[in-house]
Amino acid sequence: MNVKTAIESRRSVKAFDPAHRISEVEVRELLGQAMFAPTAFNIQNWRFVMVDDPALRQEIRKVAWDQSQVTDASLLLVMCADLKAWEKKPERYWRNVDAPVRDFMVPAIHQYYVGKEQVQRDEAMRSCGLAGMALMLTAQEMGYDTCPMDGFDFDAVGKLIQLPDDHVISFMLAVGRGIQPPFPRGGQLEPDEVVVHDRFR
């Protein structure tokens, strides 16, 4: 499937076949493609929590507006990020380059993030967005439907997955076999409402 078709045909689907099982190979492929998404300074700050345990899915559903995709999707991912990835052995993000490049990058990473809590959080959300789109388009190509979600109690889901204090949830992503057509598009803005030339006016 080409990129254009994948983007245009991807729609958020809410009803999934609960009997469908996704294979380990497919899951590996989906996560592997997400890991090709770019991150600033290559800090790879995303952490993908794959929720397999049916009891845990039920608990999450209770704090996610009782949405059926939480339990019925073949794959449920909580897209998280480590806010402190930048300071956890950052030399590993540049281990394959020449020493002078690494010796430049590692202090630059520190300098960029140290003491800047909002910058760290913005990076978390941004990285998960980039990776999430790669994952959804890969799923589309594999014949799956997806549903990105932020309609849930973030704190409650964080507790359920034992989210570390220095991590944050960006959104959840359900992947599976859709069993209902998506709703028609709600109302798309025109390009001139979204695209700005040079400066806002």
Added chain:
Amino acid sequence: MNVKTAIESRRSVKAFDPAHRISEVEVRELLGQAMFAPTAFNIQNWRFVMVDDPALRQEIRKVAWDQSQVTDASLLLVMCADLKAWEKKPERYWRNVDAPVRDFMVPAIHQYYVGKEQVQRDEAMRSCGLAGMALMLTAQEMGYDTCPMDGFDFDAVGKLIQLPDDHVISFMLAVGRGIQPPFPRGGQLEPDEVVVHDRFR
């Protein structure tokens, strides 16, 4: 180009052919595909600032670590978001659905965002990440290279593009004809460093 190839072959490129001109048709295609990216409650909060003015590009380059892609790329986008998109005539995001659906969605949007500054900002970063990846993969398919950037002075760029007080910059995106091969990948994490089963431990 299929999705898998687009994702695997996309690399951040820093050196672009300054003589290459991108056509209006191509720009429209790129932005149109980005606008298919999902947003929470369909609020379509992204705003894409297309910087054409060469003098403005030069000014931005000065506050972007003098990186050449700012002036040399065929297309420079400042990926912004309107933090208050959720309260600006939200009924337009659901104008094409039946009244009962719209009457449910519009108050739900208000309820989700009202008074929650961090939630609004997280949504801005997430939406731009999702749209940015769609745009980069579309560019890849069209034979272009891209470079997502957050190495710049956000406040200074905001002033240069007259960013409204209720908007925020997520990142910049350069698109053009690459003239140097990308650096080798810096050092990719293994899946078991990134993927968590059910709960963090």
